[in-house]
Amino acid sequence: MSKADHMLSILWMLKQRGRTAGELAEALEISVRSVYRYIDALCISGVPIIADSGPGGGYSLPEHFSEVPLFFDSDEQRSLLQAASFARGTGYPYVEALDQAIAKLKRYSNAQQLEQMERHESGIETIHSPAAPLPHLLQELELATANGHTLQMEYRKGNEETISSRAIDPYGLVLWKGQWYTVAYCHQRQEIRSFRV
Numbered sequence: 001m002s003k004a005d006h007m008l009s010i011l012w013m014l015k016q017r018g019r020t021a022g023e024l025a026e027a028l029e030i031s032v033r034s035v036y037r038y039i040d041a042l043c044i045s046g047v048p049i050i051a052d053s054g055p056g057g058g059y060s061l062p063e064h065f066s067e068v069p070l071f072f073d074s075d076e077q078r079s080l081l082q083a084a085s086f087a088r089g090t091g092y093p094y095v096e097a098l099d100q101a102i103a104k105l106k107r108y109s110n111a112q113q114l115e116q117m118e119r120h121e122s123g124i125e126t127i128h129s130p131a132a133p134l135p136h137l138l139q140e141l142e143l144a145t146a147n148g149h150t151l152q153m154e155y156r157k158g159n160e161e162t163i164s165s166r167a168i169d170p171y172g173l174v175l176w177k178g179q180w181y182t183v184a185y186c187h188q189r190q191e192i193r194s195f196r197v
Contacts, residue, residue, distance in 0.1 A: 018060030
């Protein structure tokens with residue numbers, strides 16, 4: 001079994017009821033040490049595993065977790081695939097992570113689901129402008145927006161040759177007519193402005 005298969009098996013077993021590391025190791029025929037590694041990996045990926053020490057302890061999942069569906073229905077799968085198609089080529093800064101998520105979605109789908117996803121994925125095509133900005137710039141702007149940071153930038157208006165230095169507080173990114181813009185408070189102008197990336 002692969003690491004992903006072991007992690008998924010542990011998740012399913014914990015979904016049924018709480019278990020100790022020894023019980024998990026015995027059921028999967030792996031070492032207790034491997035169980036600890038897989039539990040750590042599940043926690044890092046966002047699974048809220050509860051660890052209770054002492055007699056009667058072990059690993060379990062919160063009650064609300066078992067009510068949350070672990071799999072996407074066909075409409076959700078289709079929307080994720082098509083949204084990924086729209087994001088590619090726009091300069092979207094997290095396209096690599098998006099592709100990894102789509103690969104994960106496909107990895108845990110059966111043959112019928114895969115065939116349906118491929119039909120929907122091939123049914124939509126997007127044509128993007130080749131002049132998309134470098135993804136690292138968009139990523140820096142997105143992180144500054146999320147973390148409330150002030151950025152210092154060199155900016156050139158439209159067709160002008162003069163470059164000015166600006167301090168901005170970005171509020172968000174906008175993709176409009178194939179061009180990325182950041183909406184930000186400009187310290188120099190002391191008002192909210194939009195800047196083409």
